[in-house]
Every structure is written in structure tokens, then in C-alpha cells.
Amino acid sequence: MITIVYCCVCLLFVACHCGNILDSEGYSNDSPYVVEPEVQNIRVKNGTQFTLKCHHKGVVWEYRSCESNYKGLQCEIKNLNEADKENTWKKLNVTKGRLDVISSSRSISGLYRCLEKEIVRKIFIVEIVNPGSYEGTPPYVAPLKTSNLTGQLNIEFTIQCNVTSVIPPTIIWFKKCYGQKCDIEYDKICYCHINKSVTVYNIGNTYLSKYLIFNARDIDSGLYACLAVTEYGKDYKNVFIKVPSSKLQRRKRIILFAVSYTFHLNFSACCCLAVLLQEEKEIRNYNCRPTKAVNQTCCKNKRGNQ
Known part of the structure; x- marks a missing residue:
């Protein structure tokens, strides 16, 4: 028992x-x-030595580069614990738990990971920055200026962005957007990048960027932002523009057509205008209303004079 x-x-x-x-x-x-590997973010000055540590024996080190843009280092961190089936990782000639980098440069920024028996144990996101980064005067974006030109067939909007910077900035345009897509967020507002090349002009330390909207429609209404980025920092301003609805633009063209006539409109022109408008509208000092009365004017001024 x-x-x-x-x-x-x-x-x-x-x-x-x-x-x-x-x-x-x-x-x-x-x-x-699946046990998710540990992820560490490391920021190192250009030209300094750093060491990555992975406390396991017989490890394999791998490296993969990342994109760098106005938001900094952008690395794809999904499925980092999977095997390298598509050869997107570069194997490094190191098999110990310490990876010593003696001379760093911005070109070696990216993802580093250590594997033990094909299991990812640790992931490092390494960003190499210039020693003088964020030690100068950041750019300044002046309040945005807008102007619009209304023609017979379309409306053209111009948004002007003036930037003062000690070094040439990168100027990027955004528009407020909704939903899951959000390229960048400022002051709890989600912005989407406008994929459009915008020319930048400069005189001394002043840089000018103009965003043009040709043949503006209702959908072009919204909050626009201008972002200026340098290695010393960033700044942005936004402005809201409202594009008149297509129906309102059509009525304005009709009114422009009407005011081109003399104060006394003949019956055919008046009826044409009344049919198009289908409601009382003011043309300068005149009130126009639908009428079918023969040989009578349908436009009278505010004093009641014909």
C-alpha cells in the first residue's frame, strides 16, 4: 500500500x-x-556604443530595417515571433547572449531579435539619432491663410502655410478624418496624410507652402492642417474651410445670370428664372418669386417699385 x-x-x-x-x-x-517575446525600445545617439542583451544560451541574432518618416522610426511589429519564411531578416554572425555594436550610425536603426531553438526570446526596436537632435530652435508655423476664387464653373481654394525655420523643414499637409484610419493625431484630432506633392518656396528662413483645391466640392470641406518637421522639433496649425454645396453654387450662378439683366426683366427671362429657383430669392435689391401672370414683371425691388 x-x-x-x-x-x-x-x-x-x-x-x-x-x-x-x-x-x-x-x-x-x-x-x-504562444508566449509573446519581450519588446524593448532603445534610442541611441549616433557614434556611441550600445549593447543588446538576451539572457539565453546558443542564441541566434537577426536584424530587419524599418522605415523612417516625419513620425520617426516606423517598424512593423506584427508576427515578430514567427520564423523567417520570406527571408526578410538578416542573420548576424553572433551566437552569444550579448550583441555589442561598437560604431553606430543611422543606417543600422531597425528591429533586432534573438532566437533560441527557433523561438523568439527578445525583440529590440533600435533608433539611432543625431547628437544635435532637438538642441536647436524648432520650426514655427504661422496661422494658416485661406482664399477662394469663384468662377462660372468651379471654385478654387488656396490654403497658405508660412513656416519660419533655421534649417529647411519638411512640410506635410493633412486633413481631419474619421474611423480606424489615422496617420497622425494632434490635440485629440485624427488626421490623414494628403497624398499630394506640394511645392515649397523660401526666402531666407521663411518657407511657403500652398495647398490648392481645384474644382472644390462638398466633400472637400473639412479641417486641414500644415505640419512642419525638422530635427529640432515640429509645429503645426489647422484651419477649417467650407465649400458651398453644389445646389447652392448652381443657384448663385442663376442669380449672377439674373443680375446681368436690367432692373426690368421681360416676362420670358423672369419666368425662366422663377422656374429654376422655385422659391423666393433675393437678387441684390430685388425679390424674385414664381409667377405665371402674363405681361407682369416678377421682380420688384424692396420698396415695391418695378
């Missing part, structure tokens, strides 16, 4: 020990799950 109990205790001990080993290796005998 004692022997049977002793054997049961031993079996339970072995089962628990095996379970712990499996858990430590990233597996489980209870339910299938």
Missing part, C-alpha cells in the same frame, strides 16, 4: 516538473498558447 502511494506521488511530481519545463520553453500541456 505504501509502495503504491509512493509511486503516485512520484508520478505527480514528474508530471508537474515536465509541465514547468514545457511552460518555460513557451509551450503548455494544458492549452495551446
Whole structure:
């Protein structure tokens, strides 16, 4: 009896020990799950030495580059614990738990990861920055100026962005957007990048960028932002523009057509105007209303004179 109990205790001990080993290796005998690797963000000045540490034996180090834009280093961090089936990672000639980088440059910014037995243990997002970054005067964006030109067929809007900067800035235009798409967020407002090349002119330390909207429609209404970025910092301003509805633009063209006539309109022109408008509208000092009265003017001034 004692022997049977002793054997049961031993079996339970072995089962628990095996379970712990499996858990430590990233597996489980209870339910299938994946142990997410640890992720660290590291920012290093250009020209300095840094060390990446991975406390495991017989590891393999891999590297993958990232994009760099106005938002800084942009790395794709999804599925980083998967095997390199598409050869997007570069294997480094290091098999110990320390990766020493003696001379750093901005070109080696990116993702580093260490693997043990093909299991990703640790991920590093390394960004190399210039020593003088954020030590100068950041750019200044003046309040945006808008102007619009209304023609017979379309409306053209111009948004003017003036930037003062000690070094040439990168000027980028955005428009407020909604939903899941959000390229950048300022003051709790979501903005989407406008994929349009905008020419920048400069005189001394003043830089001018103009965003043009040709043949503006209702959908072009909204909040626009101008962002200026340098290695010393960034600044932005926004402005709201309202494009008249297509129906209102059509009525304005009709009114412009009407005021080109003399104060006394003949019956055919008046009826044409009344049919198009279908409601009372003011043309300068005259009120026009639909009428079918023959040989009567449908436009009278505010004093009642014809």
C-alpha cells in the first residue's frame, strides 16, 4: 500500500516538473498558447556604443530595417515571433547572449531579435539619432491663410502655410478624418496624410507652402492642417474651410445670370428664372418669386417699385 502511494506521488511530481519545463520553453500541456517575446525600445545617439542583451544560451541574432518618416522610426511589429519564411531578416554572425555594436550610425536603426531553438526570446526596436537632435530652435508655423476664387464653373481654394525655420523643414499637409484610419493625431484630432506633392518656396528662413483645391466640392470641406518637421522639433496649425454645396453654387450662378439683366426683366427671362429657383430669392435689391401672370414683371425691388 505504501509502495503504491509512493509511486503516485512520484508520478505527480514528474508530471508537474515536465509541465514547468514545457511552460518555460513557451509551450503548455494544458492549452495551446504562444508566449509573446519581450519588446524593448532603445534610442541611441549616433557614434556611441550600445549593447543588446538576451539572457539565453546558443542564441541566434537577426536584424530587419524599418522605415523612417516625419513620425520617426516606423517598424512593423506584427508576427515578430514567427520564423523567417520570406527571408526578410538578416542573420548576424553572433551566437552569444550579448550583441555589442561598437560604431553606430543611422543606417543600422531597425528591429533586432534573438532566437533560441527557433523561438523568439527578445525583440529590440533600435533608433539611432543625431547628437544635435532637438538642441536647436524648432520650426514655427504661422496661422494658416485661406482664399477662394469663384468662377462660372468651379471654385478654387488656396490654403497658405508660412513656416519660419533655421534649417529647411519638411512640410506635410493633412486633413481631419474619421474611423480606424489615422496617420497622425494632434490635440485629440485624427488626421490623414494628403497624398499630394506640394511645392515649397523660401526666402531666407521663411518657407511657403500652398495647398490648392481645384474644382472644390462638398466633400472637400473639412479641417486641414500644415505640419512642419525638422530635427529640432515640429509645429503645426489647422484651419477649417467650407465649400458651398453644389445646389447652392448652381443657384448663385442663376442669380449672377439674373443680375446681368436690367432692373426690368421681360416676362420670358423672369419666368425662366422663377422656374429654376422655385422659391423666393433675393437678387441684390430685388425679390424674385414664381409667377405665371402674363405681361407682369416678377421682380420688384424692396420698396415695391418695378
